[in-house]
Amino acid sequence: MTVAPPTGRPAVDASGHRRSGRGSGRSVGRALTRNRIGCLFISPYALLAIVFGIVPSLYAVTLAFTNADGGFAGFDNFTKVVGDFRFWPAVFHVTSYLLIWLLGLLVLVVGLALVVHAVSVRWVSTTLRFVYYLPGALAGASSVLLWLFVLDPTASPVSGLLRTMGFESFVQVIQPGHLPAIFAIIAFWTGAGGWILIMYGALNNISTDVIEAARIDGATAVQIAIRIQLPILRKWIAYMGVMSLAAGTQLFVEPQLLSQASNAVVPNDYSLNQLAYQYAFQQNDFNGAAAISLILLVVALLLSWVFVTRGGLFEKD
Structure with missing residues (x-):
């Protein structure tokens, strides 16, 4: 037990010996060192975020x-782009x-x-x-180029399936009405594997004792998933929603390459980007262009705020 004297003198312990302040001084020094090292590690990212993120955003x-x-x-630029006949079709396509x-x-990712x-x-x-993650090793443009062959019934490895669905040519496959589903399939094929691994890691945090106790109580696999596993994944699902939404609103590479490959069958103003x-x-x-970018940012x-609040992303357990 330590007794602190009321006169401001050094504290003494129960045996009457003075308590040295060196230990607390070392702790403060170590904390300051850790803070400096932490700042050193994050400084490159902070610098890049300022130069290539914050400054361009303010310029926009x-x-x-x-x-x-x-x-x-004023709002003249926003009025102009919203009144453009190409704006609302692009909004519909991205939505x-x-x-x-x-x-x-x-x-599918959670399942x-x-x-x-x-x-x-x-x-x-x-x-x-490994198989789920492998497609993510391809860059976005490379992935789209690969899909140009997959979607062509004359060269596709799944040409039989495409012909069964009634498609005889590449132009028939990439009609504008089919593009939202096609782009979603390409994006899922490219990025879903990483999210599956993230969800898998989150599921590994669930104690096996909890799962075994639920099984002993007679819970089925579906009940365990609904009552135990999905609540654990709630924050990760919200995080996936925020990141995927940010990437999805920036749709550009896929329609741009398809537009060039199809001789403008896919319009070059298909998406907002x-x-x-x-x-x-x-x-x-x-x-x-800056007005469109700012509209995308605000939306x-x-x-993302909806995903964060509904998913409890920053709630403490």
Whole structure:
């Protein structure tokens, strides 16, 4: 027991010896050293985030509210792009794609993660995880180029399936009405494997004693998934939703490459990012492009807020 004297003198313990302040001083020194090391590690990321994230965002905000001469334009740029006949079709295309993709991620990623986690044979589980993750090793553009062959009935390894569905040519497959589903399949094929591994890791945090106790009580695999595993995955599902939403609103590479490969069967203003590209580099209207980018940012932030609040992403257990 330590007794602190009221006169401000050094504290003494129960035996009457003075308590040295060196230990606390060392602790403070070690904490300061850890803080310095932590700042050193995050400084490259912080610098890159400022230079390539915050500064361009502030510049885009400035462009969105000014005209070509640099004068204040208010909401004129936003009115112009929203009134463009290409804007609302692009909004519909991106929204359709997001709905299909996010629904596929929610159902299939979680389902496949539960299936892999339930596999008791180690080599089978390892092989499945490797196979799921392998498509993610391809870059976005490379993945789309690969899918150009997959979607062509004359060269596709699944040409029989495509012909059974009534498609005889590449142009028939990539009709605009089919594109939201096609882009969702490409995105799922490329990115779902990483999320399956993340969900699998989250499921490994569940104590085996809890699962065994549920089985002893007579719970089925479905009941265990609904009552135990899915609540544990709730925050991870919300995180997946936020990150996938941020990536999905930036749809550009897939329709851009398909537009070039199909001789404009797929329009070059199919998505909002493509429309912003057209404004900036075809019409030389960087202010309008910045307005579209800012609209995308605001919408993505609002939808991400819904995922964060509903998913309890920052709630403490």
